[in-house]
Amino acid sequence: MIRLSGIARTFLVGGEEVHALRAVDLGIAHGEYLSIMGPSGSGKSTLLNIIGLLDRPDTGTYELDAKNVTALSDDELARVRREKIGFVFQFFHLVPRLTAAQNIELPMVLAGIDPAARRPRLARLLAEYGLEERAGHRPDQLSGGQCQRVAIARAMSMGPTVILADEPTGNLDRHTGQEVLGVLERVHHNGGTVVVVTHDPEIGARSQRRLRMLDGAVVADEKG
Amino acid sequence: MRLADLFDFAWQVLRSSISRTLLILLAMGIGVAAVVVVTSLGEGARLYVANQFGSLGTNLIIVLPGRSETSGGMPGVLIGKTPRNLTLEDALALKRSHAIRRFAPLIIGAGDVRAGALSRETPVLGSTAELMDIRHMEMAQGSFLPPGDPRHSQPVCVIGAKVANELFGSRPALGEWVRIGDRRFRVIGILAAQGQSLGFNTDEIVIVPLAAAQALFNTESLFRILVEAKSREQIAAAKADVEEIVRLRHEGERDVTVITQDAVLATFDRILRALTLTVASIAAISLAVAGILIMNVMLIAVTQRRREIGLLKALGATGRQIQLAFFTEALLLALGGAVAGLAVGELGRSFAVQMYPAIPFQAPWWALAAAPATALLTAVLFTVAPARRAARLDPVQALSRR
Secondary structure, eight states: OEEEEEEEEEEEETTEEEEEEEEEEEEEOTTOEEEEEOOTTSSHHHHHHHHTTSSOOSEEEEEETTEEOTTOOHHHHHHHHHHHEEEEOTTOOOOTTSOHHHHHHHHHHHTTOOHHHHHHHHHHHHHHTTOGGGTTOOGGGSOHHHHHHHHHHHHHTTOOSEEEEESTTTTSOHHHHHHHHHHHHHHHHTTOEEEEEESOHHHHHTSSEEEEEETTEEEEEEEO | OOHHHHHHHHHHHHHHTHHHHHHHHHHHHHHHHHHHHHHHHHHHHHHHHHHHHHHHOSSEEEEEESOOOOOSSOOTTTTTOOOOOOOHHHHHHGGGOSSEEEEEEEEEEEEEEEETTEEEEEEEEEEOTHHHHHTTOOEEEEOOOOOSOTTSOOSEEEEOHHHHHHHHTTSOOTTOEEEETTEEEEEEEEEOOOOEETTEEGGGOEEEEHHHHHHHTTOOOOSEEEEEESSSTTHHHHHHHHHHHHHHHTTTOOOEEEEEHHHHHHHHHHHHHHHHHHHHHHHHHHHHHHHHHHHHHHHHHHHHTHHHHHHHHHTTOOHHHHHHHHHHHHHHHHHHHHHHHHHHHHHHHHHHHHHOTTSOOOOOHHHHHHHHHHHHHHHHHHHHHHHHHHHHOOHHHHHHOO
């Protein structure tokens, strides 16, 4: 489903070249639950951004659903992101002036889906992630765990091919983090593909497949 | 993104930062209101002047003795030559023209008007019955000067409303005798109060037959001849006729000045229009300033909402959608400002009308259209740069910071 071959990404930091990724090859199958671990600066976030089409590799090809997406224009990338990628961020990144329901609805609004078609989908998402009573609350009236549940519901709203979570529990206490992880795992159990970036080995250990990165390269790929 | 959602999104933004929104609305509103008020004043002044000229009469041509022109010759004073007088015979000769409907010769002087023990110094007009129609005068009581040969006169007079009031108070003035200089006149009419008209107050005058005025002021020469052309189209022909007839009677000398009301009015019109336009442009500068304010606020918004813009991109918003969101926001602000400005401008206009009811303050249609249009245009123009900056924002960088 996701096939990366020879992906490299170099940044210029203060006139010095930093190799964030060096020729990464990676395949992710449909329905996989994958964690990417590694120390900070190992390139795991860059890899996630490239999988999420937020960043472009300098070299290499990326096939998503058997389609080469390396050479797409910015607008085409935006459309693919909208249809196939769901993001969950460490800092939730909810729009502060919108209610929980409006935040969840945002991708559907951007996609230009009819309000009549949005309503039942929104109602289902609110029910699925236990947010019905919080639908009218704004992010500053929600707990961290609720915020992240809103973010996951938002990521799921367009029925994406893959959910990409960057340190989804990094800003939550242990208990809430476990709860949020449970929500992500439920997505996986329902057949979704989930990629989690984390530096917490305990969280990484819960996934089926564990990628370990160091200095821009995948150094370990364990399954089971 | 659907249009309704786009507006909804922009509306949420505006609502979430009320003070910022209100400040921009204020700036935009002041700009639009300034244009509306200033053009109302200018247009009011223009209409006022036009009305004043209109009240002088319609299709009016004014003939006055002497000619003001720039020529190489010596001025008449220096070579001992004064312009020929304009006489009643000159006026009567105008009957030959087919373009002229009627005319009224005019003599003006000051006279001491007495009724019983009361006396008042007023302007005394000598003219004929035609004056009433030419000047659109209206009678409150009685009748105007009787028609007839202007060479002979009856001892009658028509007095202005204020003169009647001052000389006779509440007593009936009609049929009473007044004394002007050493002559006696019977009051046969009282003019309806009309008020000031281009510095000439018909409420304070006394009108006597032309021949009587000639005798009173011991003069043959006319002050003016007021001529009414048959129609607007005939004004030019009537003017040419007047010049030709008088020239022939004056041994080929062009020694009268003929002014058409239209020409004077057109000049005033041009001047006041130019003035209105100039002042309106100055007021429009405030709109440009408001536009720059919008740009400023939008640039700040792009910086403040970096994370949000990055998020929208991650959620699949295209650069165009981001730009559209900013344009919609600016458009809503400009629209709100324009509506507020038009309302405040209208308020200012009605206030001006209250203060000076005589002047028809009225914003011209082009200002009512141009002011909001300029507001919208500047808002959109000044949002181009911030919107593009937002659209080009790198989502990875925008999202990476807290």
